[in-house]
Amino acid sequence: QITLKESGPTLVKPTQTLTLTCTFSGFSLSTSGVGVGWIRQPPGKTLECLAFIYWDDDKRYRPSLKNRLTISKDTSKNQVVLTMTNMDPVDTATYYCAHRGYLSGSWDTGNFDYWGQGILVTVSS
Amino acid sequence: EIVLTQSPGTLSLSPGERATLSCRASQSVSSNYLAWYQQKPGQAPRLLIYVASSRATGIPDRFSGSGSGTDFTLTISRLEPEDFAVYYCQQYGSSPGTFGQGTKVDIK
Numbered sequence: 528q529i530t531l532k533e534s535g536p537t538l539v540k541p542t543q544t545l546t547l548t549c550t551f552s553g554f555s556l557s558t559s560g561v562g563v564g565w566i567r568q569p570p571g572k573t574l575e576c577l578a579f580i581y582w583d584d585d586k587r588y589r590p591s592l593k594n595r596l597t598i599s600k601d602t603s604k605n606q607v608v609l610t611m612t613n614m615d616p617v618d619t620a621t622y623y624c625a626h627r628g629y630l631s632g633s634w635d636t637g638n639f640d641y642w643g644q645g646i647l648v649t650v651s652s
Numbered sequence: 653e654i655v656l657t658q659s660p661g662t663l664s665l666s667p668g669e670r671a672t673l674s675c676r677a678s679q680s681v682s683s684n685y686l687a688w689y690q691q692k693p694g695q696a697p698r699l700l701i702y703v704a705s706s707r708a709t710g711i712p713d714r715f716s717g718s719g720s721g722t723d724f725t726l727t728i729s730r731l732e733p734e735d736f737a738v739y740y741c742q743q744y745g746s747s748p749g750t751f752g753q754g755t756k757v758d759i760k
Binding site for chain 2: 572573574576587590591623625629630632633635636637638642643644645
């Protein structure tokens with residue numbers, strides 16, 4: 528059974544750096560082909576893919592946010608960490624981590640077959 | 653970046669009725685890498701369909717996907733009470749992957 532759960536601060540100030548952790552079970556990020564992604568959803572709006580990390584430590588980022596995002600993994604802890612610098616109120620959103628699904632195309636993108644519950648991050652002074 | 657336009661914005665139907673949701677892409681979706689998700693309030697999205705027409709694990713067969721190129725459809729053959737939710741399409745054939753703005757299916 529695959530499960531994922533996000534953790535981190537729910538309130539950050541403008542210009543601060545956000546660090547979110549995804550702790551997962553039911554799969555290994557050392558298995559060939561496996562990937563984990565981060566997706567966000569502002570309140571009342573649609574979803575946006577942010578970043579992916581793969582079993583071989585390949586990392587892919589949304590081009591428009593690439594200079595603000597860093598994704599990393601700790602395979603021994605079954606964790607993926609996303610950092611986003613220079614937070615702004617427009618970055619207020621629910622942030623999800625998810626397991627990249629089957630037949631997901633190129634490594635820059637993918638569908639998501641298992642999701643965490645999400646964490647609402649508010650950016651406000 | 654491929655823009656996905658979903659229609660209608662809201663679909664008001666009764667349980668037992670058929671729902672037809674549309675997703676139109678601004679350019680052709682490579683290899684029909686098009687997915688559909690269901691999202692209920694306060695919950696994460698749930699994958700229903702991938703590569704346009706393949707049902708994800710555990711998804712009832714009342715959900716079906718069709719289409720290719722730029723025009724895709726999600727059909728719910730007979731609405732159950734638990735199907736009233738927001739549905740999103742996502743293309744992942746081109747980077748960055750993008751989502752439509754959603755179609756809300758509510759109870760008439």
